[in-house]
Amino acid sequence: MNKLPSFVQIKEVGPRDGLQNEKKDLPTEDKVTWIDMLSNSGIKEIEFSSFVNPKWIPALADAREVGKQMKRNPDVRYSALVPNQKGLEFALEAGIDGASVFMSASETHNRKNINKSINDTFPVLKAVIEEAKQAGKYVTGYVSTVFDCPYEGRIEPESVVEICERLLEYGADDISLGDTIGSSVPSQVENLLEKVMVQLPKEKIIMHFHDTRGMAIANIMTSMQYGITHFDSSIGGLGGCPYAPGAAGNVATNDVLYLLHGLGIETGINDKKIQEASLFIQSKLGKVLPSRSLLASG
Amino acid sequence: MNKLPSFVQIKEVGPRDGLQNEKKDLPTEDKVTWIDMLSNSGIKEIEFSSFVNPKWIPALADAREVGKQMKRNPDVRYSALVPNQKGLEFALEAGIDGASVFMSASETHNRKNINKSINDTFPVLKAVIEEAKQAGKYVTGYVSTVFDCPYEGRIEPESVVEICERLLEYGADDISLGDTIGSSVPSQVENLLEKVMVQLPKEKIIMHFHDTRGMAIANIMTSMQYGITHFDSSIGGLGGCPYAPGAAGNVATNDVLYLLHGLGIETGINDKKIQEASLFIQSKLGKVLPSRSLLASG
Secondary structure (H helix, E strand, O other): OOOOOOEOEEEEOHHHHHHHHOOOOOOHHHHHHHHHHHHOOOOOEEEEEEOOOOOOOHHHOOHHHHHHHOOOOOOOEEEEEOOOHHHHHHHHHOOOOEEEEEEEOOHHHHHHHHOOOHHHHHHHHHHHHHHHHHOOOEEEEEEEOOOEEOOOEEOOHHHHHHHHHHHHHHOOOEEEEEEOOOOOOHHHHHHHHHHHHHHOOHHHEEEEEEOOOOOHHHHHHHHHHOOOOEEEEEHHHOOOOOOOOOOOOEOEHHHHHHHHHHOOOEOOOOHHHHHHHHHHHHHHHOOOOOOHHHHHHO | OOOOOOEOEEEEOHHHHHHHHOOOOOOHHHHHHHHHHHHOOOOOEEEEEEOOOOOOOHHHOOHHHHHHHOOOOOOOEEEEEOOOHHHHHHHHHOOOOEEEEEEEOOHHHHHHHHOOOHHHHHHHHHHHHHHHHHOOOEEEEEEEOOOEEOOOEEOOHHHHHHHHHHHHHHOOOEEEEEEOOOOOOHHHHHHHHHHHHHHOOHHHEEEEEEOOOOOHHHHHHHHHHOOOOEEEEEHHHOOOOOOOOOOOOEOEHHHHHHHHHHOOOEOOOOHHHHHHHHHHHHHHHOOOOOOHHHHHOO
C-alpha cells in the first residue's frame, strides 16, 4: 500500500451541507449549541451556514443569527457558503473567517443549481473571491459533480481541471472537489487526481465525497494514497441526497474518523465529542442518521 | 494504485449468514423463490442454509426443505454451514455441493459460539472435512473474528495463520477470513494478508467483510490490491450484527457489485437481477435493508 499521510484535516460541513438537505427546521438555538459542541471537538474548520438567498435554502435562513450567536474558538476557521457579492456582504457582517464559493463542472447542473452558464458564473465568483480576499478572508472554491452529473452523466476531468485553475487564479486558497451524487469509485478518483495534480499542488485539494452508494471511505483511502490530506464530511452523515430520496449524502465524519484513527492517522479530533455532537443533532432532528459507525456505537 | 484483478468471484451468503440474524421467520416457500432468483443472477456460489442444530438457529430450521425444493442451476455451487458430522449427514441428504465448516480465531469467541476450546474444535472439523471430501464435496473453512473479537479485542495474525494451515491440511479447499464484527480498517487487512499469504496461495483465500462501521468496501479494495479475488457478501446487506443491534452486518452484494463493475472488474453477475432479488427479500421481510446502493437505486 502506498504511504499514507500522518495527519489529515477534516472540514465539518454538517451545519451547512447537512442541514440544507434536512426537511425539519431546526431552531437557531439548537444549531448554535450544536456548533459550539463541534467547536470544542478538535475540528479546525466548520462550515456553519450558507448565505444563499433563503428562498432557495429556507433551512439556513438564520445564517446571520447563527454566525453572531455561536461561540468562536480561535483555533477554528468558520466558513460559510457565499453565492455572490450580496451574500458576501451578509457573510462579512456575520463575521465569517472563510467564504466558500461554488459552481459545477457540469454545464446542466450549474444551470439548474445557479441559473447561469459556467462561463457566466466565472465573473460572479471572481468578484466574490477578490472581495473576500481583500477583506482578509480564506476562500475555498467548491466544484460540484466532478465525477458524474445527474443530468449529463460522466464529466471529463479536463473540465474540472480548467475550473480549478481559474478559481485559483482569481485568488481562491483551495478547491473542494465534490462527488455531489456519491457515484464515484476509486478508479475515477485516481483518474481525476492524476489529472488535477498536474496543475494543482495537493495541499490545495480537498476531496468532498458523498456516501450515497457506500463508496466514500474507499474513495478517501484512494485519495490519501495520492497524498490528499483534506476532506469534507458531515456529522452522522447528516444530509441525504436530493437526487435519491432516502439515500445517504455526505460521508459521515464519524466513519471518516473511524478509518483515520484506525489507520493511526492523526486528526486532532476527539471521537467522544463527535459522538456526543452526533447524538445531540440526531435527537433534535428525531431521526436515525446514516453513519454506520454511529449506528454500531449505539 | 496496484493492479486490480480482472475477474472477482462473489459468494452470496444472504440465505445463510443474512437470514440467520433476521428476527422475522420467512416461509420456506419464499426462501426457495428467492434462492431461485439468485441462482439465475449469474452468481456462481450460494450458501443456501445452515445445518447447525435448529435450537441455535431457528430461522434456518428448514435447511433440508430448502435444499430439496430449490431449483439447481448446474453452474452454481450450493453450499451450507455444517458444524459436525451429524450436521454433515443432514446436509448430504439435502444434496449440498459444498460444506462450510467454521471456527473462531479467538478462544473466547470460539467457546461462546461453538462451546469448545479451539484445540477441541480441530478434531471435530477434521472429521467433517475428511468425510465431506470423501463424499466428493467442496469444503470451505470459515475462520471468524480474524481481526478483532468482541470479547478479547485485537487478534494476532499468527493465530489466524495457524488455523488456516490446519484446515487446509485436513483437506479444506479454501478459507474464508471473517471480520465478524466489522471492525477492521485497511491497515489491518494489509497486515493480516501479508502474513497469511506467506502460507496460503491467494486463490485459497476468501475475504468475508461486515460493513458494521462502513469500512467493508475500502477493505475489499485493499484485499484486491493484494490479489484477492474471492469475497463473501449478502444481498441488500441482509443480516445485521448480533453485537451491535440495529447496525449493519455483512457487506451488501449490491455495494460490492457497484464497486467491482464501476472498476471494470467482471463478476458474471447481472445487476438488474440482483436488484430484483433484493427488492423481493426486502418486501418479504418488510424492512429497508442497509445496502447504500440499493437505497440510492430507489
